[in-house]
Amino acid sequence: MKHRKYLGIEFDPVQPESAFLAGEIFRKYSRQGGSRDHLIPDFLVGAHATKQADRLAARDRGYLRRYFPARVVFSMKPTKTGPATVAVFDDTCGNLIQLYQV
Numbered sequence: 001m002k003h004r005k006y007l008g009i010e011f012d013p014v015q016p017e018s019a020f021l022a023g024e025i026f027r028k029y030s031r032q033g034g035s036r037d038h039l040i041p042d043f044l045v046g047a048h049a050t051k052q053a054d055r056l057a058a059r060d061r062g063y064l065r066r067y068f069p070a071r072v073v074f075s076m077k078p079t080k081t082g083p084a085t086v087a088v089f090d091d092t093c094g095n096l097i098q099l100y101q102v
Contacts, residue, residue: 012048012052012053014044014047014048014052015052017051018047018048018050019044019047021047021050021051022040022043022044022046022047022048023040023043025043025046025067025068026040026043028067029043029067042063042064043067046064046067047068049068050068056068078101084100084101084102085100086098086099086100087101
């Protein structure tokens with residue numbers, strides 16, 4: 001708990017309107033033949049970002065961009081390059097930030 005406060009992280013539970021949106025989009029996904037790789041919690045994350053946040057940082061494999069296009073902020077998925085992993089983060093303000101993990 002103290003670490004969240006130190007980092008400036010707050011808990012924001014999923015509100016009913018976000019849960020409803022997740023259900024609606026998951027139903028659309030299922031009806032379009034979506035695979036069982038993604039379950040309702042995946043869509044709750046996207047819906048929460050849409051209704052309750054201004055962005056979503058995620059390793060997107062396509063479905064988030066398709067169903068929540070205004071919220072995904074990784075413009076280059078994490079890619080292994082030698083001893084490091086590199087990703088490009090779009091801050092949605094016109095800046096691209098390259099991240100390295102060693």
